[in-house]
Amino acid sequence: MVAATLRQTKLTILLSINAAAILIAGVLIAGSIWLNGGMDFRVVGERSDEIDEQAEQTGLIDSESNSKAALTEAQKAYSTSVHTKSGVDSAPVPDGELWGEKSIEIYETADFDICVGGELDNLGDMYWQTSNPNVISGFYSNARTWLGYSSDTCRFPIIVGTGKTTITAGTYDGKRRDTIEVNVVEVPKLRWEYEILSLVNQERIRNGLDKLSWGDTCAEAAEIRANELVQLYSHTRPDGRPWDTACDSPNNSVTYVEGENLAVGSSAVSPETTVATWMNSEKHRENILNPDFTKLSVGLHFDNNTKYKTHWSQYFSNF
Numbered sequence: 001m002v003a004a005t006l007r008q009t010k011l012t013i014l015l016s017i018n019a020a021a022i023l024i025a026g027v028l029i030a031g032s033i034w035l036n037g038g039m040d041f042r043v044v045g046e047r048s049d050e051i052d053e054q055a056e057q058t059g060l061i062d063s064e065s066n067s068k069a070a071l072t073e074a075q076k077a078y079s080t081s082v083h084t085k086s087g088v089d090s091a092p093v094p095d096g097e098l099w100g101e102k103s104i105e106i107y108e109t110a111d112f113d114i115c116v117g118g119e120l121d122n123l124g125d126m127y128w129q130t131s132n133p134n135v136i137s138g139f140y141s142n143a144r145t146w147l148g149y150s151s152d153t154c155r156f157p158i159i160v161g162t163g164k165t166t167i168t169a170g171t172y173d174g175k176r177r178d179t180i181e182v183n184v185v186e187v188p189k190l191r192w193e194y195e196i197l198s199l200v201n202q203e204r205i206r207n208g209l210d211k212l213s214w215g216d217t218c219a220e221a222a223e224i225r226a227n228e229l230v231q232l233y234s235h236t237r238p239d240g241r242p243w244d245t246a247c248d249s250p251n252n253s254v255t256y257v258e259g260e261n262l263a264v265g266s267s268a269v270s271p272e273t274t275v276a277t278w279m280n281s282e283k284h285r286e287n288i289l290n291p292d293f294t295k296l297s298v299g300l301h302f303d304n305n306t307k308y309k310t311h312w313s314q315y316f317s318n319f
Contacts (some may be wrong), residue, residue, distance in 0.1 A: 003283035004235040004243060005259045019151040057296055076260060093118040098169055098178035107182045108159050109269040109302060109310045113143045114167060114182070115154035123171050128155050132165035135184050146267055156266070159184055160304055193298040195271035196314065200288050203279060207289050215295030218258075220245035225260070225313035226299030230306045233264055247297075252318050259287040261315035264308035274312050294318045 035129075093100045099117040106112065116123065130136040140156040143149035149156070162184050170177030194214070201211040215222075224246050231238040237245065245259050250256060261284045268274040278284035287293070299313040 002044070003262070003278075003281065003287055015181050015276075030291040036047050084116050093120060096176055098176050099180050101284065103181065103183065104183060105180040106157070107187050107270070108162055108184055108304065109187055110157050110159045110266070111270040113147070113149040113154040113156050114139075114180075115143070115149065116169070120262075121153065123153065125172050125175065126169055127172065129168045130157075130165050131168070132163065133160075135159070135163045135165040136167070136182065144266055147260075147273060162186055187300070187302045189300050189302070192271050195229075196275060196298045197296050199275040200270055200314075203288055209289060209291055210294075212293060212296040212316075215297035215315065215317055217295065217319055218247035218297040218317055222297035222299035222313045222315040223301075224299070225262070225315065226311045229262060229264055229308070229313065230301065230312040232304060233308070235260060235262070235263065247315060249317070249318070257290070257292045259290060259293060259314075261287050261312075261314040261316075263312040264310060266310075268310050270311055277312075281305070289315070290316065292318055297310070 039155040050168050057314065071251060096121065101117070113130075116126075128139045130138065136157045137160045138158045140158065141151075143151045143154035144153060144156050157167075161257075164181060166181050168177075168179045168180050184233075197212065197214060204211060222277065225237075225243060228238055237243060244258050247258070252314075261278055263274050263277060267277050275288075277287060293316040295317045297315040297317075299315070301311040303311075
């Protein structure tokens with residue numbers, strides 16, 4: 001995750017110097033405030049804390065038949081609204097089986113781990129297999145515990161394309177064995193970008209702040225920045241320029257502010273997980289709850305053939 005804030009003032013030199021003194025103190029505390037005043041004075045604090053994937057791929061086990069998947073209580077916290085329509089975890093798990101459903105839908109970002117159903121536990125080692133390696137090529141040996149999944153009952157799927165595949169799983173003692181059809185669909189890019197705005201506004205209302213409106217002025221810049229993260233995950237752009245050069249601010253005497261939050265990788269696979277991760281980071285939270293911002297533009301770039309696959313950009317401003 002990366003967060004940055006830029007404050008620029010088009011006032012007198014004296015006021016710019018005073019503003020700089022105030023903001024320098026702020027930088028020492030927050031570490032992510034940028035200032036560019038009438039004397040072109042800038043203080044920069046930048047973080048580039050890349051996500052450690054913490055996952056190893058398992059080998060595939062040959063097996064036959066049919067499987068089903070469900071969400072744990074921890075998973076429901078961020079994905080219930082997305083997956084309720086599929087009926088996941090709505091049916092009891094029959095004896096000898098692992099899931100109470102026949103099929104589920106999942107986005108190509110792998111927006112949730114595939115887990116055994118109900119309250120099943122103490123299953124011991126399990127095997128997991130996919131019938132279509134062009135959709136799900138395999139599974140990581142560890143679930144994404146940083147998103148609330150248990151490695152005892154869940155697996156993080158390695159999604160390489162869209163389409164359908166049958167997942168087969170079972171316990172080595174032979175007591176439980178099951179299958180489920182998984183339909184992997186494309187990311188709803190535009191809807192997810194607006195969902196980020198909605199979730200951010202929920203956080204602002206919860207903290208007594210005004211809602212942000214969609215920032216048309218910097219919408220293209222947010223898309224550009226999301227795409228640039230494939231080349232360089234930083235507030236510095238691939239060509240060496242700072243992040244704020246992606247959106248031209250008004251050239252007048254009005255004080256304006258800009259901020260940027262970035263997110264990539266397997267903890268940023270849905271609007272809910274991305275905003276939750278930002279809110280759990282002090283610097284990103286400061287941008288989301290900054291009372292000076294009035295606009296938010298969001299960019300999302302997904303590419304299965306890149307290191308991080310999922311790339312998010314938030315561009316905050318007051319213009």
